[in-house]
Amino acid sequence: MAAGLATASATAVRHGRPAGRRRLAREVARTVVRLGPTFIKAAQVLGTRRDVVPAWLCDELSVLQDDVPPMSVAQGRTALREVYGDQVDEVFAAVEETPVASGSIACVYRATLPDGGTVALKLRRSGIGPQMAADLALLRRGAALVARLPMFRGVPVREVVDNLCDSVLGQVDLGREGRDLGRLREDLGSVPRVLVPRVHPGASRPAAIVMDFIPDLAVDTAAQCSRAMRRTFAASTLTVVYQMLFINGFVHCDLHPGNLYFTRGGQVVVLDAGFSVQLSERMRELFADFFLNMSIGRGDRCAAIVLESAIGVSEDANVPAFTDGVKDLVARSYKLSAKEFSLIAFAGELFDLQRRHGVAASPELVFPLLSLLVVEGTVRALDPDIDFQETAKPVLNRALFGIR
Structure with missing residues (x-):
């Protein structure tokens, strides 16, 4: 195992960083599989932590299957x-x-x-x-x-x-x-x-x-439904996640296909709550505040929320540079059309800013984002034109302005 990792590291030197990273990520994944189910489960969870693990390694770990x-x-x-x-x-x-x-x-x-x-x-x-x-x-x-x-x-x-x-x-x-x-x-x-x-x-x-x-659950049911039904599935799925995040604060973080199904009768079925987290009331409100400010282009407030909720800021942290980076990120994202906006890209750049500038995000802020990242691919496949931010606003209004 160690020899394989060493070879992969050497590849990074000989063939350039992208090729070396891919080889190293694959070798890490193969090593994890050989270590058994516990380490596969741990790696799957670690693959979601894009705030502390590089995206190229997350991509490999998050798709590991415990066969x-x-x-x-x-x-x-x-x-x-x-x-x-x-x-x-x-x-x-x-x-x-x-x-x-x-x-x-x-x-x-x-x-x-x-x-x-x-x-x-x-x-x-x-x-x-x-x-x-x-x-x-x-x-x-x-x-x-x-x-x-x-x-x-x-x-x-x-x-x-x-x-x-x-x-x-x-x-x-x-x-x-x-x-x-x-x-x-x-x-x-x-x-x-x-x-x-x-x-x-x-x-x-x-x-x-x-x-x-629940009988007749199949991962390909939505693909066999009409376009209008698929759009309904997409909006319902997002509403499920927003209800958990902004209203109840109890979040299913693993709504991948296999835990999320659709029926021919138009229902969204949620299964397997093994990876769920309870947000504190303060963090629920902060995350709702973060998402609302992200959707209206207020990057300074988004940066302040991340700093306020951080579990640590290193001694050599560059807080002004982090704040400027978040403001720029939110400004650019705010101007994108619904089809162009990507939560995965947004979160990846946000987490990269944190790593580079020495800001350690609270897991309570990461896990809500994780629940959205997990469903983004499913929702986009159902309705490529869906607007994540507009769909959130009715639920955000209820969460932030007192209607629980």
């Missing part, structure tokens, strides 16, 4: 017994033995309740919790060593890794995810055409979530 085969029939039975013990037959009338979906942490099975209701059973893999906890403890120790290196002075290495580890462990705690999914269902209940499956708390456990089974 883990589903549990075998025997493994599924073992996991089911570990979670429910002798109560399996009391909780379920039947559980299908072949999963309908699979990930590194859990598999999803179709099951039937005693009253005949069809449900989805998300069942944690046996032994995955202790394994991931041990792997993440190693990662924290490694971060403590890296933080001491001179080249990382002023970079919040420990804070980033602690946040990353908490995010991964949060996906292992299915009891917490079940509660978070229930919270999302309540928060988004007022948004038209949005469906979050109902959780069955009595049948759920810390290592299992039982929720309504």
